[in-house]
Amino acid sequence: MKRIIYKGFLLTSLAFSLVACSKNFTNPGATPVEDALSNSTGLTGVAVGVQKQYSVGRQSALYNLVTANGFSSFELSLRNEGNVDEFNLWRGGINVDGNNNILGNLWTSSLKVIFDANNVIDNAANLGDRGYAAGLIGYASIFKAMALGNLSMYWEQIPASIGTNVSFKSRAEGFAEAIATLDAALAAIAANPISAQFLTNLPAGIEIPNTLQALKARYSLFSGNYAAALAAANAVDLTKKSTMNFDAVSPNPIFNVSTATNNVFQVIDSTFGLPEALRPDMTDGRIGFYMSVNPTIAPRWRIKGFGAELATPWAIYVPGEMTLIKAEALARAGGASLNDAVTELNKILTKTSAADPFGIGANQPVYGGAVTQEAVLTEIYRQRCIELYMQGFKMEDMRRFNRSNDPNVEKKRNFFPYPFRERDNNPNTPTDPTF
Template sequence: MKKKSLYSIYLSATMLLISSCKLDYVNPNGPVEDQVITTREGLISLAVGVKSYYSTSGLQALITAPGATSRELKGVTTFTNILELEAGGTALPTFNGNVNGLWSSMLRSMVMAEKLIKYAPQIVSQEATMQSGLVAFGYLFKAMSIGGLATAFEQFPIQTDLDSKATFVARTAGLTAAVKLLDDAVALLAATPPSTEFNSRVLGGDFVLLDVINTYRARFNMMLGKYPEALSAANAVNLNTKSQFLYTNQNPNPVQQQVIFSANFKPRANFGLPAGFVEAGDGRLAFYLSTPDVVVGGETLKTLKGFFDDIAKSIPVYLPDEVRLLKAEAIIRSGGSLADAVTQINAVRTQAAGDAFGVNANLPPYSGAVTTDALLLEVYKQRSIELFLQGLRLEDSRRFGRPAPPTNLNPVPTTFERNRNFYPYPDQERLTNPNTPADPAI
């Protein structure tokens, strides 16, 4: 079977949602799963497929649902699932389709990553440089899937189970497992650099594997409160490289599809932040937001730009300024030099040109108090603006101690910066998996 048709069939299969990690294929004439994962070409196609799936279905779920919950976006259609997300609080039911989409897409990408990790050492055992690339790639996307679940859920599986009985672990244990996967990927790549063929066929020219891995190491260590480790990983990232997910008319930008094409959401003015958090003249306002404005429910909503206003626009895997802000946060939280933290903050604030993705704040240097609390608030502000719609605001809102939503109001007023802390577990999981824990209160 030719690579192209094999990839197409496998990718079509992966677009189906799963329940408790159970795979269902609808094409009886396509290759069974074992035929896909027990050939060299099948494994390479699987690696390409997991990146494609994560960058479309995965990112759509990770950006739009938590984006609405953390007030970056406002749901503006009459679809019930969108209205439930917008209301938040106890009005968000366990059968919400967007929450289920986030849960199932992360588990789907985890399944695919696990198969790379399991089968690459068997199928390409005589090709160490191809094997190292495929396994490290699997480690990365499994870790990314775990981190995606940790963004929105208190507990989740870190190993899929085809018998629909996956066990759950707490976020801390899950993130610890994700960091271990990424650490293992770094060690594997150092011992055996991937082949030119792997780099060309799987990564392409827009994905620098080691820098992506180290950025996620920094991100997840920060979420765990391991600040020296976060700083070390951030320092290992080459800020001159550029990694991005690519899209075409046939493989469209998933946020553009939800916000502009389907018009299910619109971005809030001032990035959905409290009054005074966004400075006049911030260059990122014009980068991400445009007119015409509309007023919905008393709120001013903007027209989306940035990485999301064209069907074929690329989305960064991470932004270099996230790494700078991770450094600043790690320094502050670990009791390091506040002057060094200000240097990192100013590298973001004062950038007038030259950002790899064109996100330039062009602001004056920081002039506020040089104290732990003041600088952490400044980091939060800069992250919220710089990393707009990168799927990070909900986690940031919790980590930086922003006001929690009330448990006795339904819906949660838009004066609150987020309308949930964590999502309830989808009915689709609870009905088939007896290990599903109790839902969080809010």
């Protein structure tokens, strides 16, 4: 995933050890932190380590985000009950407790990403090359915002800071911090365009300015700020791709853990885990994008899409997400904006795979339902579940669209319990949600 090789301590974010959740991310045997954070080479290495921490391995935020959301929202099928943490998420409800390592890894990895990204962002401001500093700030801010978003999507409250016995803040404040991080990065880039030198040292795949706007659109939507979400989505160039790339050294975690082994999870099937009224037509091209069929060996439906191969890149956002954000923002405005929402919705329904940078195309007829706010929003929810399959947003979407809260109807949890690794080290940890 990397273009240039740094000393090992840089590629592992200074080899900080994760000791429970005391958040004392230090390693006495590593090169001094202040040395690595005082120059562009060291900061670039730490920043590359942030991406690796977020995206590579079974303990990464990416793997655990897809897994926790997928089992809790009926997107995934369990392959082996011996995988206890996945099995308990699949069972849902009270079977999911603070001892679940999927949740613990998502929590810890996200906090670690925030910690390391803060080091990059804060120290990049001291560099003399402002264009290089802007690149570092933009790049690190992407992962910090996604880590904050992960915590805010799945827990009712999140740590207010990184440290010992920290207090907690609401998930709404977590989304607000993610947006503020993105805004600060956009301002840094506007003041000093990213230098060509920084881009040559960046792992291939990530398109920084568009990604910052796309994430701002996402978290503004989740925050209920529809005007800001619409403006940010309109600022994204939908012809561009932004991906986390993988290779034999740093393999795609979904492929490496699940697709290749067929021993942890697979896709649910062509229903996408949706209730009957919302399931895609079998002619929908997105079934073939996200799933393959094995006619001889169970299960029949297999992972494809962004988990297809060892080196398959993972999209940080897909262009269709931006179009659906526009549709939702317009639909929630109601009135005359409903017709504009349908126009955006039809762009998703009629899109062919050839017209999408990733090859995601429904190739379906235009929307033929009632042009009422309730009906249009329901169709937008349906399209989000299909277009953004296995990308970690479905539980958040179900809350926003007021889908059923009954256990095992459409979701198996509403919010997650706090990991024991946090509770055992922090007396300020909030009470767990009932469901």
